[in-house]
Amino acid sequence: MLASEYRDTIARRNFTFVVIFIVLFFPLIQTVEFYPWVLFGEKNLKITIDFLSTFYPPNLTNTFLLKVFESSLQTVAIATVGLFFALLIGIPSALLITTALSVSEFENRKPVLPYFFRYLIRALLILLRSIPEIVWALIFVRVVGLGPTAGILAIALTYGGMLGKVYAEILESGDNPPGKYAMQIGCSRLQVLMYFLIPQNLLELLSYTVYRWECAIRSTVIMGFVGAGGLGFQLESSLKMFAGDEVLTILFAFIGLVWLSDYFSKSVRKSLT
Amino acid sequence: MGSVLLKNYCQRVVTPKGNTKTILNGIDLGVSQGEQVAIVGSSGAGKTTLLKALIFSSKPSSGQIFFNGQNPWLSSSVVRHKHRRLVSFVPQEPSFPLRQSVYNAVLAGCLPTTNLLTSLVSLIYPKNVDAVTEVLHKFQLSDKIANRVDQLSGGERQRVSLARALISEASFWTIDEPLSGLDPKLADTVIKTLRDHAKQKKITFVCTLHQVEFALRYFPRVVGIKEGNLAFDLPVERVTPSLLEDTYERHKNC
Numbered sequence: 363m364l365a366s367e368y369r370d371t372i373a374r375r376n377f378t379f380v381v382i383f384i385v386l387f388f389p390l391i392q393t394v395e396f397y398p399w400v401l402f403g404e405k406n407l408k409i410t411i412d413f414l415s416t417f418y419p420p421n422l423t424n425t426f427l428l429k430v431f432e433s434s435l436q437t438v439a440i441a442t443v444g445l446f447f448a449l450l451i452g453i454p455s456a457l458l459i460t461t462a463l464s465v466s467e468f469e470n471r472k473p474v475l476p477y478f479f480r481y482l483i484r485a486l487l488i489l490l491r492s493i494p495e496i497v498w499a500l501i502f503v504r505v506v507g508l509g510p511t512a513g514i515l516a517i518a519l520t521y522g523g524m525l526g527k528v529y530a531e532i533l534e535s536g537d538n539p540p541g542k543y544a545m546q547i548g549c550s551r552l553q554v555l556m557y558f559l560i561p562q563n564l565l566e567l568l569s570y571t572v573y574r575w576e577c578a579i580r581s582t583v584i585m586g587f588v589g590a591g592g593l594g595f596q597l598e599s600s601l602k603m604f605a606g607d608e609v610l611t612i613l614f615a616f617i618g619l620v621w622l623s624d625y626f627s628k629s630v631r632k633s634l635t
Numbered sequence: 636m637g638s639v640l641l642k643n644y645c646q647r648v649v650t651p652k653g654n655t656k657t658i659l660n661g662i663d664l665g666v667s668q669g670e671q672v673a674i675v676g677s678s679g680a681g682k683t684t685l686l687k688a689l690i691f692s693s694k695p696s697s698g699q700i701f702f703n704g705q706n707p708w709l710s711s712s713v714v715r716h717k718h719r720r721l722v723s724f725v726p727q728e729p730s731f732p733l734r735q736s737v738y739n740a741v742l743a744g745c746l747p748t749t750n751l752l753t754s755l756v757s758l759i760y761p762k763n764v765d766a767v768t769e770v771l772h773k774f775q776l777s778d779k780i781a782n783r784v785d786q787l788s789g790g791e792r793q794r795v796s797l798a799r800a801l802i803s804e805a806s807f808w809t810i811d812e813p814l815s816g817l818d819p820k821l822a823d824t825v826i827k828t829l830r831d832h833a834k835q836k837k838i839t840f841v842c843t844l845h846q847v848e849f850a851l852r853y854f855p856r857v858v859g860i861k862e863g864n865l866a867f868d869l870p871v872e873r874v875t876p877s878l879l880e881d882t883y884e885r886h887k888n889c
Contacts, residue, residue, distance in 0.1 A: 465716050470693045539730035546692060547803065548719030548747040553754055557743050561732035634734075 416606030426608060430596065430615050437592035437619065440510045441578035444517025445571075448578075451490070451522025456529035459483050462538055462559055468545040484527070491523030499585040513590030517578050525574060532566050533559050565634055572627035579619050593619075636703045637721060637807030637839035639689050640665040644698035646684055646863075658684045660863040661698065668806075671833060671840040673850035676860040677883050682843040683727065685860060686809045689841060690722045691715065720747040723805035727812040727843075729796035731784040737776070737795055740784050741767045744799025770801040773828050775821075789816045797825065801832055808833060810842040814849060822846075826853050847879060 400406060459480045461467040466476060495516040502512035540562050544554040560567070586594015593615060600608035646659040658681045666672055666689070674682050687693065691700060691707040699706055707715045723744065731740045738761060745763070746754055753762065764780075771777045774794040784792065793816045800808050813829065814822040830853055833840040844850045850857050850871075857874050859866035859882040866882040867874065 465712055469712070469715075539726065539728065540732050543724065543726060543730055544743065544746070546690065546719065546724045547722060547744070547805070548716055549743075550747075550751060552751055553746045556755060556758065557739065557746060558732055561735050561739075565733075 413604065413606060416604065417610040419607060420610040420614065421605070421607035422611065426611065430593070430611055433586075433591075433593045433596045434615050434619060436510060437579060437582045437586070437594070440513040440582045440590070440592050441517065441575060444514040444582070445521060445575050445578050447514065447518035448521035448525055448574075449571075451518065452525025452529055455483050455487055455522075455526035456533065457555070459487075459526070460530035460533045462530075462533040462541050463551045463554060465545065465551070468542060487523040487526045489523070490519050491521075491527070493520065495520040495581050496585055496588060499590045500588050503589050508589040508591075510591040513582055513585045513592065516585060516590065517582065520581075521574055521578060525571070528570055529567060532563050532570065535563070535566075538562070565631060568634065569627060569631055572623065572630055576620060576623040576627065579623060580616075583616060636668065637805075638666060638668045638703055639807070639839075640701040641688060642699040642701075644688055644700060645696045646681075646688060646693075647696040658863050659688060662688070662860075662863075662865055664689075664858065664865065664868065666839055666841055668839055669834075669837040670856065671830060671854050672842070672856045672858055673854035674841065674843045674858045674860065675845075675847050675850050675879075675882065676866070678845075680860045681863045682860060683811055686811055686841065686843055687724075690719070690724055690807070690809050692724075721805055722807045722809065723800040723803040725796055725800050725808075725810040725813065727815060729792040731792070731795070733785060735784050737771070737779050737782050737784055737787070738764070738767055740795055741770060741798045741802055744801075744803045748804045766802055767798075770798045771795075773801065773832075774798055774825065790818070790821065793817060794821075794825065797829065800829070805838070806836075807839045808841065810840075812843055812845055814844065814846060822849065 401410075457463060461480075464476065466473050498516035498519050499512050502515045506512055506515070538559075540558040541554055544558045549557070582590070582592050583594040583597070586592045586596070587598045589595065593612060597609065597612045600612060641662050641664045644659055644662040644664075645657065647655050647657050650656050662685065664685075674685060676682050688695065688700065691702060694708055700708065702718060703721075705718075707718055710718070739758070742757065742763060745766075749757075757763065768777050768780060771780055774797065776791060776794055776798070779787065779791065779795075784795065787795065793813070797810070797813055800810060808829075810829070813825060817825060826849060829842075830840065832838070842854075851874065855871055856869070857871050858868045859874075859878070861882050861884075867878055869878075
């Protein structure tokens with residue numbers, strides 16, 4: 363074949379997509395009424411500056427620091443326990459829906475019943491995670507009252523749905539030759555999982571889990587606003603009272619928490635490589 | 636037990652563009668217990684697909700296969716998967732989970748005949764270390780048992796991958812290009828080791844080979860494929876150079 367006859371068909375398609383994206387992007391901004399300059403309107407600017415000026419210096423009195431520390435601990439505890447229960451939902455459902463552990467998928471057959479079963483569990487996971495944790499928290503605050511229980515249940519349900527889906531997809535990721543080899547020589551599915559899929563994907567599974575833990579800490583903060591305990595609860599009362607110095611201290615606590623989870627995630631990954 | 640028979644076996648795939656491509660076109664091939672067969676042919680002729688057909692990796696588009704006298708595609712999927720324990724397959728590209736130890740990688744070869752509990756325990760308390768060392772020794776790798784697989788060279792990985800077949804209790808070996816990535820001297824040792832082990836244990840041994848000279852030197856029976864068809868299937872003494880040349884000839888317009 364001559365060089366002049368060669369056409370990169372994919373390049374043309376990709377180019378078209380980029381053009382369509384750009385053409386659609388600006389009208390979309392119009393539609394959602396995104397007007398950032400409102401921030402800098404004279405009246406708004408004054409309010410902002412007034413509020414922000416109360417931030418400094420941060421409130422570092424011992425009693426308040428102790429309070430923030432306690433709520434930080436509670437936030438971490440809610441996130442951790444919530445994620446633990448999320449794992450109880452996520453791991454079994456991931457094993458049920460992943461095609462990496464399916465013999466029929468390996469044989470390239472598409473039997474109807476297992477497909478339907480997997481789809482059913484997938485739908486359940488979609489249901490769990492399509493309702494945001496804050497909505498779950500609002501519901502559970504009505505049911506079990508104010509406090510950490512509502513937050514834990516909310517994290518468990520939403521994150522269970524996410525973990526199940528993503529774990530399954532991580533196990534299926536790539537062409538997965540080790541798993542195919544294991545299927546070919548007749549390993550049982552649990553052996554395939556323990557000797558091939560988990561060693562192959564361990565890092566990814568772990569770092570996704572730790573990342574989700576970090577996300578859980580952040581959403582616990584938000585859920586505090588609706589009364590599900592933790593730092594967010596503290597932040598809400600400080601905001602209500604326009605206590606800017608307290609808000610700043612709490613924001614520092616947030617940054618500290620996220621930094622901590624980032625450090626934790628890094629060291630876990632390091633110890634594994 | 637390890638005999639297999641293909642009758643008018645066809646394998647077709649649908650390409651991403653929606654065309655149907657025939658990879659195996661009506662193959663009739665029988666391999667009996669304890670036989671050693673080399674499959675030769677140019678790249679893309681269908682060697683690997685034929686090898687995978689023998690071990691019922693995927694369903695034929697048409698035609699039949701009998702493994703130990705039974706058609707696995709008429710059995711339930713549970714029974715069929717159990718039959719796979721009799722088979723050891725070594726893919727052309729050695730593939731191990733990242734960061735796995737050589738010990739675990741080799742041990743994986745005998746997982747199918749190990750019960751679940753024992754196999755889980757040996758992840759923590761290594762068992763069968765002697766057996767693993769022995770097969771590694773045969774491939775001059777016994778000093779690498781504690782290494783991680785990703786620290787090995789390409790040729791070493793290839794041999795670890797082959798060691799899995801040696802340690803398995805399978806009675807039917809299908810090995811895809813065992814010698815790619817090995818220097819000629821090592822290739823010699825490796826193929827002899829495999830052949831002798833198979834002979835001693837009466838294992839049926841089918842292997843695709845790119846290097847025709849190895850096929851002619853070490854295998855009593857050679858099968859040639861060309862564009863999905865059986866070009867020849869003869870005892871090695873009757874394979875002539877012109878026959879081989881014909882098998883490797885390509886279409887002029889490619």
